[in-house]
Every structure is written in structure tokens, then in C-alpha cells.
Amino acid sequence: MIAMSNFSNTxxxxxxxxxxxxxxxxxxxxxxxxxWGGDYTIRERGGLTLNPLQYVDxxxxxxxxxxxxxxxxxxxxxxxxxxxxxxxxxxxxxxxVSLAGPFTNLLLFVGCAIPLLPRFGWLVPGTEPTQAQYLLxxxxxxxxxxxxxxxxxxxxxxGFQALSPWLPADLRRTLxxxxxxxGLFIGFFVIVWKLHVIGFxxxxxxxxxxxxxxxxxxxxxxxxxxFIQAFSS
Numbered sequence: 001m002i003a004m005s006n007f008s009n010t011x012x013x014x015x016x017x018x019x020x021x022x023x024x025x026x027x028x029x030x031x032x033x034x035x036w037g038g039d040y041t042i043r044e045r046g047g048l049t050l051n052p053l054q055y056v057d058x059x060x061x062x063x064x065x066x067x068x069x070x071x072x073x074x075x076x077x078x079x080x081x082x083x084x085x086x087x088x089x090x091x092x093x094x095x096x097v098s099l100a101g102p103f104t105n106l107l108l109f110v111g112c113a114i115p116l117l118p119r120f121g122w123l124v125p126g127t128e129p130t131q132a133q134y135l136l137x138x139x140x141x142x143x144x145x146x147x148x149x150x151x152x153x154x155x156x157x158x159g160f161q162a163l164s165p166w167l168p169a170d171l172r173r174t175l176x177x178x179x180x181x182x183g184l185f186i187g188f189f190v191i192v193w194k195l196h197v198i199g200f201x202x203x204x205x206x207x208x209x210x211x212x213x214x215x216x217x218x219x220x221x222x223x224x225x226x227f228i229q230a231f232s233s
Contacts, residue, residue, distance in 0.1 A: 011134055015230045018139045019076050020052055022108050022146075027055040027081040029100040037093030039084045047081055055079030074231050076142075091165035098161035102150045105143045110213075112140035116222070117214055125218045129226070137226025144206045145198060154188040155181045 007013075031047040042048060055061075060078030069075040088094045116123045116136060123133055151159040155176050164172050174180055191197070202224050210220045 009230070011131055011138070011230045014131070014135050015138045015142070016076070018135065019142060022105065022139070022143060023077065023079045024050055024052050024055060025108065026101040026104050026146075027079045029104040030083065030097055031081050033093075033100040034083045034085075034088065034097045037097060038089045039087045041084050041087065042081075045082070052079075055081055085165075094165040095162040098158045098164075101158050102147045105146045105150070109140050109143035109147065112136045112143065113210065113213060113215075113223075116140075116219065118216060118219055119214060123219065123222060129222065133222075134226045134229050137223045138230040141202070141206060141223045141227040144209065145201050148201050148205055149192065149197075152188065154184050156185070157188075 028048070028050060031042050035042050035048060046054060057078065057080040060080055062077070065075035065077050083097055085094055085097070088097065113136070114120075116133060123129065129137075150157050151162075153159040153163050155161075155164075160175070164176070167175075175184065206223065207220045210223065215222075
């Protein structure tokens, strides 16, 4: 894992702000698709907003970032939004609501990566990248990591939420209540922490995706370099 974040690094703070904005867009996408799918109450509850405070979650926004910080990791906050899934029109809409967040992160990955494509000549091998280039590279890498991790079918992640409507009710209830829900999430956390999953995602998912977009080996490596530049001490 990356060493504890360097809080005197201005790039870290720029990436943190960009990350918070991406979390807001992720949660907003959940809410917007839920509204389209039948949850009319989300507008009444103020859920269709770009205000970050609307999506603060005690566990994902506060507790987990503090744990990551003390473990020497990256204290990036998460968020959540409450959906009235009982109001959604169908199981397909239920799954679509869950997938809307990761899909938004995928779009953000593409949006951050495109300006760095070799065909545009902004990122030039052999020259020192600018802070703006590092910012886009680090944010792009964070987005693809978020997509992959969020789609793992472990409660309460979006991958499980997308699968959940299609599971038998008894199994769904078992997996989403303690001790199963707690044990599965802690197990997932330990696996991500111990097995260097970020490196695996880069080697097997991010790099091939970047290659398909037109990045050569230098361009592909730049994204992990930008990630390290933003979060290493």
C-alpha cells in the first residue's frame, strides 16, 4: 500500500477535493436514477443535490477514513444516499440505481484520462509532468479503482446492491444483516489491505483499459506514478 499521505503536499489536497466532488457525483447519480425509477421521495428529502453534506455517512465519511489514516493508508471519505427501494418500479430499476454510481466513476475516469492521450501532445515523455497533469492522472486512477472495488458483490457495496434484487429474499436478508454483513465487509477490507489489490487493479484492469484508449507503456505508467505522487510521503 501507499505510505501515509503527506498533508503538506498541495497535490494531495487538490486530489482530495476532486475526490469529494466525484463522491458527490456518484451519490447524485444513484439518487437521480432512483427518482427516474419511482422514488419520488428523494426530491422531497433533498437528495437530488450537489451539496456534499447531503451525502455524509458516519461510517464511510468519518470512521473508515480515520481507520485508513491510522493504518498508514489514504484517508479518502466516502458517502451514501438513502433510496426508497420499495418504491422502485422493478428489479431492473433497483439494479440500475446501484450501477449508476460506478458508471459515473467510469465516465469520470474516461473524462480525466482523455486530455492526457498521446494524440493531444499534452503529456510528453521525457518532460516533467505539471501539477495539473498529475491531478488528472491521480483522479483517473482513483476512479477506475473505485469502479472495480465497488462492483465486488459484497454488502453494502454497489455490486452486491445490483445483484441483491435478484436473490432469494431469505438469502438477501441473511447477507445484509449481522453477523454476515459485518463479517463479509471486514473480510473484504482485509483482503484489499493485505493483498495489494491496487497493484492488481492497475496491472490487470487499468493498464489494459488505458492501452485500449491509446496510451503507450509510458502513458499507462504515468497514472500509477501520478497516484503515488499525490499520496506518498
